[in-house]
């Protein structure tokens with residue numbers, strides 16, 4: 001499966017995906033890494049790792065539609081079959097989502113439907129939650145609302161700050177995202193309405 005990764009920042013989840021591919025745990029090929037942010041650390045990281053990366057700067061486009069059309073075009077040129085959002089800090093419109101219907105995944109640093117949107121770890125701390133975690137899900141038009149593929153829980157400790165909780169969640173993310181992608185690439189995810197069934201192997 002050829003995957004295209006959209007990322008805006010640090011790129012640690014992308015790194016975990018690259019590592020899983022190299023270790024033979026994930027049978028995928030990264031066709032493109034696209035960042036909307038020219039400063040993103042992820043661009044430096046991947047250029048060093050010899051992975052095709054490009055920056056599509058939102059500010060160079062008149063509107064969201066044109067920006068998304070440019071991203072979709074690059075993904076299509078590279079025959080991307082699955083779009084992987086890894087710290088991509090933009091909301092995609094239905095225009096883009098329809099073009100890759102059922103073929104966009106995201107990871108969110110909370111146990112959805114709890115704490116959607118930005119600063120999910122801070123939200124969990126502020127709320128006084130005793131557990132949080134991460135969720136890999138398919139992307140639909142809503143904000144972090146698409147069908148859930150995998151989740152992993154982590155404890156929220158008494159002394160946690162958003163930062164310490166983020167670190168614990170991030171560690172779980174790096175295991176969960178490659179696992180979810182492997183299930184997809186093995187053809188083992190079956191979406192039935194809101195529910196994603198994982199097909200067992202023999």
Ligand code: GRF
Nearest residue numbers: 010011012013087107108109
């Ligand atoms: C992760 O916490 C992910 O859950 C969220 O954005 C962060 C990206 O981190 N969507 P990184 O760029 O993969 O290091």
